[in-house]
Amino acid sequence: MSDDSKKITRKQFLAQSVKALGMATVAGIGWGSFVYELKAAPFILRPPGALKEKDFLSQCIKCGLCVEACPYDTLRLAVPGENKPLGTPYFTPRQTPCYLCEDIPCVASCPTGSLDKKSVSKEVDGALQWDVNRTRIGVAVVDTENCIAYWGIQCDACYRACPLLDKAITLEMDHNERTGKHAFLKPFVHKDVCTGCGLCEHACVTEKASIYVLPRSIALGRVGTNYIKGWDKRDEERIKNAGDNVRTQTERSKKKPVDYLNDELPVDE
Amino acid sequence: MSKLKHDTHLTLARRATQTGIILLFISGSRLGWDILQGNLSFSRFLDFIPMTDPFAFLQMLFAGAVISTDMILGTVIVLVLYGLFFGRAFCAWVCPMNILSEWAARLRVWLDKNKPGSRITVSRNIRFWLLGLALLLSIVFHTAAFELISPVSILHRGLIFGFGLGWTLILAVFLFDLVIVKNGFCGHICPLGAFYTLIGKYALLKxxxxxxxxxxxxxxxxxxxxxxxxxxxxxxxxxxxxxxxxxxxxxxxxxxxxxxxxxxxxxxx
CATH class of the missing domain: 3.30.70.20 (Alpha-Beta Plaits)
Known part of the structure; x- marks a missing residue:
């Protein structure tokens, strides 16, 4: 084969490039939309110490070492058909909750840092020590419509199952107006303490759990910078980086109050 | 055409290596043996030597992941192993997909014999385009894009952790090889193979x-x-x-x- 036969004209080169680019675009759109769909599964409960979902998905290499480290077989790797990011670890508390091991073997085994050791540790004398209660997998939410304790039936299954007994879930006493002589003992979740381990969901006696763990990003609102607790020094920290632009400008607020009040009075002349 | 009845000692050695590695991973997961734990994306050999899939590592870099020392060490070990010595041997000696693709190729001989001339030719360079596309999509979606859809990972993870509906994709790859393109997946599509081709260019073993x-x-x-x-x-x-x-x-x-x-x-x- 001579070299001449390999040579192509500029037009041919252009045509070939367009073709290749076109095929790559087709593949990219198909592949990309698949990745996008898989990524957009916000309802997933990750192992303890997991980074924020967006960072977790860039960091987790799907090796399954956390799954193998879990002594309770709580964790699973997502498989096709579950509509979750393939190969990433998650758990379903109603089936098997997280028992909050004190030495957190799943986090210890993670090679990538997608399960962040620091987030589930505390500093003791300059050294990091496991503190599994800092875990924030999600947050338990009570369906007060179907929780039988809210009906007035005595049930404290979730309260007793909670590893942070009387801290993450407390029983709030209330008067039962219907009978006039009984008390409600309603489970109440303290969302700042709840680890999201799901032991409550696992223990719930109703057919479908009436207390269940949701990812914090779904269950919790966000105040933003418009409101702060003036009585709470820590809450003021939250708006430290809010920036200078905290005033809202409208057509009206451009003028002085006296001016716009006088201007806009309907005056009969 | 000659009868393909000949020496098979290398094929037997490869089957032994491939299945041996899978069995060690399965025993690591099910029995807690610590010879090989994790999977082909990331594993620990003898509980302390890390090994990282260097292509997954590269995608994670493009996805903007923070890289841990374990990951770097594991990548260096694998790059040295294949880049300096074994070349693209991963595909024929380790990857479980190879077993399926060789069965498909063998079955295809019969198909081709009975209906010759029904060949679809596809460029073997597609895989290099897909490799580039994988990196591009990793940047766009902040996640290792090939790892989310890789049939190799789905097969390998499936064998260790369970398939879910993943077997359908594996079947699709098998049938693609059998009835559409000869050696279609491993020889034309797989960007992991393309990656090992690139890093194995200067490997000693040839x-x-x-x-x-x-x-x-x-x-x-x-x-x-x-x-x-x-x-x-x-x-x-x-x-x-x-x-x-x-x-x-x-x-x-x-x-x-x-x-x-x-x-x-x-x-x-």
Whole structure:
């Protein structure tokens, strides 16, 4: 084969490039939309110490070492058909909750840092020590419509199952107006303490759990910078980086109050 | 065409390696043995030597992941192993997909025999485009894009952690190889194979061809899954380069001892 036969004209080169680019675009759109769909599964409960979902998905290499480290077989790797990011670890508390091991073997085994050791540790004398209660997998939410304790039936299954007994879930006493002589003992979740381990969901006696763990990003609102607790020094920290632009400008607020009040009075002349 | 009844000792050795590695991973997961734990994306050998899939590592870099020391160490180990020595041997000696693709290729012989001329030819360079696309999509979606859809990972994870509906994709790849494109997945599509092709370019282990001994029976070309690498057979002596997986099927097929495994200095022409 001579070299001449390999040579192509500029037009041919252009045509070939367009073709290749076109095929790559087709593949990219198909592949990309698949990745996008898989990524957009916000309802997933990750192992303890997991980074924020967006960072977790860039960091987790799907090796399954956390799954193998879990002594309770709580964790699973997502498989096709579950509509979750393939190969990433998650758990379903109603089936098997997280028992909050004190030495957190799943986090210890993670090679990538997608399960962040620091987030589930505390500093003791300059050294990091496991503190599994800092875990924030999600947050338990009570369906007060179907929780039988809210009906007035005595049930404290979730309260007793909670590893942070009387801290993450407390029983709030209330008067039962219907009978006039009984008390409600309603489970109440303290969302700042709840680890999201799901032991409550696992223990719930109703057919479908009436207390269940949701990812914090779904269950919790966000105040933003418009409101702060003036009585709470820590809450003021939250708006430290809010920036200078905290005033809202409208057509009206451009003028002085006296001016716009006088201007806009309907005056009969 | 010659009968393909010949020496199979290398194929047997490969099957033993492939299944042995899978069994060690399964025993690591199910029985808690610590010879090999994790999976082909990231594993720990003997509980302390990390091994990272370097292509997954590269995608994570593009996805903007924060890289841990374990990941870097694991990547260096694997890069040295394959980049300096074994070349693209991963595909033929470790990857579980290879077993399926070779079965498909074997079954295809019958299909081709009974309906010749029904060939779809596809460029073997597609995989390099897909490799680039994987990196591009990793940037766009902040996640290792090939890892989310990789049939190799789905098969390997499936064997260790369970398939879910993942078997459908594996079946699709098998049928693609069987009825659509010969050696379709491993030889044309798989960007992981493309990656190992690139890093294995200067690897020491290669198959060498002795032109003097060759009788030009072309039996090697019948069995080779990466046909273009054998372009020098019957023309000149030298090392088999390019996308060669070091599967050694050409060595088995050769009745003239004109092909053998060799250590070849890549910088000596």
């Amino acid at each position: 198959i060498s061809h002795n032109h003097k001994a060759c009788t030009q029976c072309m039996d090697c070309k019948v069995v080779c899954p990466e046909l273009p690498v054998l372009k020098n057979i019957g023309k000149e002596s030298g090392a088999i380069t390019g996308a060669c997986t070091r599967c050694g099927r050409c060595i088995e097929a050769c009745n003239d001892k004109a092909l053998k495994f060799d250590i070849i200095n890549p910088f000596k022409n």
